[in-house]
Amino acid sequence: MNVIEVLTKKARELDAPILSYLQEGQPENMMESCRHYPQAGGKRMRPVLAVTMAQAVGGKGHLAVPFGAALEIIHNFTLVHDDVMDNDDTRRGLPSVHKVWGMPTAIISGDALFARAFEIIADLEVPDADVRRLLRLTARTVWLVAEGQQMDMNNEDKDSIDVATYIETVEKKTGVLFGAAAAGGAIIGGADPATVDRLYDYGRQLGIAFQIWDDVLGLKGDQSKLGKPVGSDIRNGKKTLIAIDALEHMPDGEGREALLAALGNPDASDVAVKEAIARLEEFGSIERAKKAAIDYVLDSKAKLQSVPDSAEKDFLLALADYAISREL
Amino acid sequence: MNVIEVLTKKARELDAPILSYLQEGQPENMMESCRHYPQAGGKRMRPVLAVTMAQAVGGKGHLAVPFGAALEIIHNFTLVHDDVMDNDDTRRGLPSVHKVWGMPTAIISGDALFARAFEIIADLEVPDADVRRLLRLTARTVWLVAEGQQMDMNNEDKDSIDVATYIETVEKKTGVLFGAAAAGGAIIGGADPATVDRLYDYGRQLGIAFQIWDDVLGLKGDQSKLGKPVGSDIRNGKKTLIAIDALEHMPDGEGREALLAALGNPDASDVAVKEAIARLEEFGSIERAKKAAIDYVLDSKAKLQSVPDSAEKDFLLALADYAISREL
Numbered sequence: 001m002n003v004i005e006v007l008t009k010k011a012r013e014l015d016a017p018i019l020s021y022l023q024e025g026q027p028e029n030m031m032e033s034c035r036h037y038p039q040a041g042g043k044r045m046r047p048v049l050a051v052t053m054a055q056a057v058g059g060k061g062h063l064a065v066p067f068g069a070a071l072e073i074i075h076n077f078t079l080v081h082d083d084v085m086d087n088d089d090t091r092r093g094l095p096s097v098h099k100v101w102g103m104p105t106a107i108i109s110g111d112a113l114f115a116r117a118f119e120i121i122a123d124l125e126v127p128d129a130d131v132r133r134l135l136r137l138t139a140r141t142v143w144l145v146a147e148g149q150q151m152d153m154n155n156e157d158k159d160s161i162d163v164a165t166y167i168e169t170v171e172k173k174t175g176v177l178f179g180a181a182a183a184g185g186a187i188i189g190g191a192d193p194a195t196v197d198r199l200y201d202y203g204r205q206l207g208i209a210f211q212i213w214d215d216v217l218g219l220k221g222d223q224s225k226l227g228k229p230v231g232s233d234i235r236n237g238k239k240t241l242i243a244i245d246a247l248e249h250m251p252d253g254e255g256r257e258a259l260l261a262a263l264g265n266p267d268a269s270d271v272a273v274k275e276a277i278a279r280l281e282e283f284g285s286i287e288r289a290k291k292a293a294i295d296y297v298l299d300s301k302a303k304l305q306s307v308p309d310s311a312e313k314d315f316l317l318a319l320a321d322y323a324i325s326r327e328l
Numbered sequence: 329m330n331v332i333e334v335l336t337k338k339a340r341e342l343d344a345p346i347l348s349y350l351q352e353g354q355p356e357n358m359m360e361s362c363r364h365y366p367q368a369g370g371k372r373m374r375p376v377l378a379v380t381m382a383q384a385v386g387g388k389g390h391l392a393v394p395f396g397a398a399l400e401i402i403h404n405f406t407l408v409h410d411d412v413m414d415n416d417d418t419r420r421g422l423p424s425v426h427k428v429w430g431m432p433t434a435i436i437s438g439d440a441l442f443a444r445a446f447e448i449i450a451d452l453e454v455p456d457a458d459v460r461r462l463l464r465l466t467a468r469t470v471w472l473v474a475e476g477q478q479m480d481m482n483n484e485d486k487d488s489i490d491v492a493t494y495i496e497t498v499e500k501k502t503g504v505l506f507g508a509a510a511a512g513g514a515i516i517g518g519a520d521p522a523t524v525d526r527l528y529d530y531g532r533q534l535g536i537a538f539q540i541w542d543d544v545l546g547l548k549g550d551q552s553k554l555g556k557p558v559g560s561d562i563r564n565g566k567k568t569l570i571a572i573d574a575l576e577h578m579p580d581g582e583g584r585e586a587l588l589a590a591l592g593n594p595d596a597s598d599v600a601v602k603e604a605i606a607r608l609e610e611f612g613s614i615e616r617a618k619k620a621a622i623d624y625v626l627d628s629k630a631k632l633q634s635v636p637d638s639a640e641k642d643f644l645l646a647l648a649d650y651a652i653s654r655e656l
Contacts, residue, residue: 025471030478081439085432104413104481107435111409112474114442118467128456135463139446143353146440150358153432 003318010052010315011044018047018069021120025112033101033109034116037076040092046071046177049319050185053199056304056312059189066124067134067184070117074138075177077113078145080106085149114142126188134184141180148172155239160247166239170211171204178207198303202316205300209323212293215240216286219277222327231273237264241292245285255279293324331646338380338643339372346375346397349448353440361429361437362444365404368420374399374505377647378513381527384632384640387517394452395462395512398445402466403505405441406473408434413477442470454516462512469508476500483567488575494567498539499532506535526631530644533628537651540621543568544614547605550655559601565592569620573613583607621652 022035047068054064082088083096084106090096098106121135151169155161161169182203186196218233219242233240243263250256255278262268262276280286297320307313350363375396382392410416411424412434418424426434449463479497483489489497510531514524546561547570561568571591578584583606590596590604608614625648635641 026475027478027482029482030475078439081435085435105478107409107413108474108477108481111406111438111442112471112478114439115467115470115474118446118463119471122460122464122467128460131463132450132456132459135446135459136450139443139450142443143440143447146436146443147354147358149436150355150433150440153436154355154357 001314001318003315003322006315007043007045007048007319007322010048011042014044014047014051014065014068014072015039015041017065018044018072021066021069021073021116022113025116029101029105030109030112033080033097033105034113036094036097036100036109037079037091038073040094042072042076042092044068044072045319046075046181049178049181049203049316050188052312052315053182053185053203054189056307056310056316057186057189057191057195057199058308059191063125064185064188066120067188068181070120070138071177071181071184073113073117073120074142077110077117078149080110080113082149084110085153124188130187133187137180137184137187141176144172144176148174148176158239161239161244162248163241163244166241166244167208170208174211175204175207178210179204182206195306198306202300202303202320205296205303206320206323209293209296209300209320212241212289212296213324213326215242216289216293217326219280219286225327231270231277234262234273234276235264235266235268241289242280242285245288246280246283250279250283250285255283290324297321297324329642329646331643331650334643335371335373335376335647335650338376339370342372342375342379342393342396342400343369345393346372346400349394349397349401349444350441353444357429357433358437358440361408361425361433362441364422364425364428364437365407365419366401368422370400370404370420372396372400373647374403374509377506377509377531377644378516380640380643381510381513381531382517384635384638384644385514385517385519385523385527386636387519391453392513392516394448395516396509398448398466399505399509399512401441401445401448402470405438405445406477408438408441410477412438413481452516458515461515465508465512465515469504472500472504476502476504486567489567489572490576491569491572494569494572495536498536502539503532503535506538507532510534523634526634530628530631530648533624533631534648534651537621537624537628537648540569540617540624541652541654543570544617544621545654547608547614553655559598559605562590562601562604563592563594563596569617570608570613573616574608574611578607578611578613583611618652625649625652 019035019039022038025031050068050071051061051064055061079091080097083091084098084103088096089099097109121131121138124131124134148169152173155165155169179200183196183200186199218240219231221230223230246259258279259276262272301317301320304313304316347363347367350366353359378396378399379389379392383389407419408425411419412426412431416424417427425437449459449466452459452462476497480501483493483497507528511524511528514527546568547559549558551558574587586607587604590600629645629648632641632644
């Protein structure tokens with residue numbers, strides 16, 4: 001299976017349904033800013049996950065489309081607010097919402113997207129008891145995402161963080177929303193509670209693996225596909241799993257000096273950054289991060305064991321492999 | 329009945345329950361910023377309304393406490409984000425959230441409060457079908473509040489707005505959350521759908537009356553109780569119902585020149601502002617705004633007609649009168 005092809009096909013089928021939830025409302029400038037990121041595309045991983053999971057557990061995919069759209073809208077709300085907080089100028093090749101409409105409208109639009117997602121959940125064509133479960137799952141997830149964002153910000157202010165803190169941060173920032181997509185799809189598809197819990201973990205661990213792999217790509221990726229300069233994580237002093245590993249274990253004299261000279265040094269030369277990456281590679285920090293991502297993917301795939309064989313299950317397995325096979 | 333005394337007593341009974349929902353979570357700086365406004369007090373009008381309405385329609389008040397807390401938390405989330413957008417330095421006598429913890433944490437905390445409110449709704453001790461109704465009501469309300477905030481911002485950029493736009497803006501900014509409190513309390517109290525709709529309007533119209541009366545107080549209030557200089561609405565060019573009335577109907581030569589000289593002129597002298605207020609009074613604009621608020625209160629109270637007599641109903645009627653009897 002060409003997983004990117006299938007993912008893209010599934011994503012494009014969801015574009016119109018997602019945008020259909022962002023038509024009704026006013027004033028027009030708020031509505032335009034609400035649609036700005038959602039209509040710019042994106043991989044739609046969360047709604048694809050929700051719909052495919054509903055099918056994989058034996059349910060009807062179309063019943064999970066609105067829930068998937070709600071999660072995609074929540075994902076976009078977090079992007080709008082993130083860009084304000086980080087004062088990022090661009091997103092998906094477009095000027096960010098606050099650059100076009102100003103900071104106040106960006107904050108309001110994020111809040112509006114958040115509210116719309118919960119309006120969608122209130123109207124899901126599922127039993128009332130499942131609305132309560134999906135509401136609990138989704139609200140809890142957004143709370144945890146907020147925790148993750150605050151942790152991420154706090155981490156930046158620290159000299160070092162440990163591996164457990166790193167994992168908890170990426171779990172909350174990314175893992176839980178993937179988990180909610182998988183579990184929500186499973187609920188709508190009619191899975192029993194124990195299965196729902198397992199499939200939540202499938203999504204959660206998949207999300208963590210994606211994030212760790214992003215760290216690897218940040219050092220070893222193809223500049224043209226990365227959207228940022230290779231090694232910018234080094235200059236920014238980003239607390240990646242790789243940097244954490246090296247700072248914790250690399251002894252003096254084995255390249256630690258070269259690493260410390262470039263890490264968090266915005267003026268580090270290209271040569272110095274290359275040198276630091278070479279030391280990280282030599283010491284095995286990059287390999288250990290890769291290994292960690294692979295372990296998360298293996299754990300993740302194991303959670304699908306009780307799901308009967310189908311094209312949808314194959315896709316979910318392939319999606320997990322995709323997390324750790326994206327091009328270096 | 330001394331409505332302020334009863335309101336205060338009911339409010340203080342809700343302080344601890346509201347804060348109990350803001351204990352669990354991390355990191356600590358996010359939790360502290362989440363609690364900053366809620367623990368600074370406030371009149372708790374929305375939760376008091378929800379609980380009292382549940383009792384007034386024959387239900388148990390304690391079942392409505394968590395829902396009331398959710399609305400109070402939503403109200404506080406809008407205050408946190410409002411203060412960022414307006415860059416206001418203080419709130420309830422304290423430095424605003426973004427002044428203490430910075431803009432990014434203020435945005436995250438607002439989002440977290442929003443999420444927590446929906447977590448509370450998911451766990452309400454009411455039938456699943458009512459969770460769906462309360463979710464729909466609350467999510468719709470937050471969407472409308474966002475619309476109102478954007479309208480308010482757009483209004484500022486216009487030379488003039490009409491009365492209908494003014495009413496729609498205050499309805500969305502304030503009325504709908506009061507409406508949700510009343511209707512939500514009624515749902516939890518077991519009222520039939522037609523009654524719930526009527527009681528929504530009670531709250532909605534009450535909220536509009538409160539806002540219009542605030543405009544009146546802004547020109548005719550007691551400086552020591554107002555929290556801002558009397559007439560600052562004139563200097564800021566705020567599009568109050570009073571200003572809209574005058575701009576629309578006041579003919580040249582009857583004080584219009586004096587009004588225009590001060591309206592939206594930050595450098596207008598105290599004498600010029602007093603002169604403008606005198607002209608507004610003379611022309612009847614202030615009286616017409618008062619009359620509009622009184623009409624909303626009368627309409628609002630009429631919505632309580634089918635509610636049986638009780639101490640709670642008396643309080644709800646008195647609360648409506650309070651909206652238009654707050655001291656000038």
